[in-house]
Amino acid sequence: MKDIDLNNLDFNNVGAWPVPVKAGLIAVVCILILVAGYFLDIKGQLENLERARAQEAKLKQEFERKQAKAANLEKYKAQLEEMKKSFGTMLRQLPSKTEVEDLLVDISQTGLAAGVEFQLFQPGQERQIEFYAELPIKMKMTGTYHQFGRFVSGIAALPRIVTLHDINIKRDKKTGKLIMEVTAKTYRYMDEAEIAAARKAKKAKGKKGRRRR
Numbered sequence: 001m002k003d004i005d006l007n008n009l010d011f012n013n014v015g016a017w018p019v020p021v022k023a024g025l026i027a028v029v030c031i032l033i034l035v036a037g038y039f040l041d042i043k044g045q046l047e048n049l050e051r052a053r054a055q056e057a058k059l060k061q062e063f064e065r066k067q068a069k070a071a072n073l074e075k076y077k078a079q080l081e082e083m084k085k086s087f088g089t090m091l092r093q094l095p096s097k098t099e100v101e102d103l104l105v106d107i108s109q110t111g112l113a114a115g116v117e118f119q120l121f122q123p124g125q126e127r128q129i130e131f132y133a134e135l136p137i138k139m140k141m142t143g144t145y146h147q148f149g150r151f152v153s154g155i156a157a158l159p160r161i162v163t164l165h166d167i168n169i170k171r172d173k174k175t176g177k178l179i180m181e182v183t184a185k186t187y188r189y190m191d192e193a194e195i196a197a198a199r200k201a202k203k204a205k206g207k208k209g210r211r212r213r
């Protein structure tokens with residue numbers, strides 16, 4: 001190779017080149033072909049392989065999650081049944097439309113039994129929320145701390161759900177008596193006809209609002 005002058009090589013007659021030069025040329029061409037093949041084909045295949053591996057890992061994780069759910073399917077079914085029973089128990093604690101008046105009487109009698117004296121007992125406007133309706137009752141009463149405590153305990157012991165909100169106890173400056181102001185809220189289960197009517201009215205109200213815009 002030392003005795004070969006590359007400047008004297010005739011590129012139009014490659015076949016006459018010395019064997020070492022032709023071998024070197026062939027090696028260079030092979031290397032170029034391999035490099036070109038890598039960038040044109042092999043690199044793309046490697047990228048596809050990496051994507052396939054990532055997809056395989058993702059599918060494997062998804063399969064494991066679904067397999068875990070399938071293994072616990074019976075447990076989930078049991079939990080769902082338990083939730084349905086609990087929900088049914090709660091619904092039974094909500095009075096029907098015809099039972100609300102009786103519940104108002106029960107609240108009033110609970111106050112009288114506790115020894116408090118009502119100055120205000122005012123049911124408010126019923127508010128519909130999803131499948132139930134909420135009825136607020138503003139109350140103002142006089143009594144002692146112990147009587148107020150008995151009243152609150154009596155409300156909590158009622159078989160129907162009644163919650164107390166915005167409790168405010170103060171002393172009347174004129175009489176010196178304690179006054180408690182509180183809003184009780186009771187809840188009524190709405191039947192399917194009432195729910196459908198409420199949704200229809202809400203939808204009509206929404207359309208009317210959009211027309212005004």
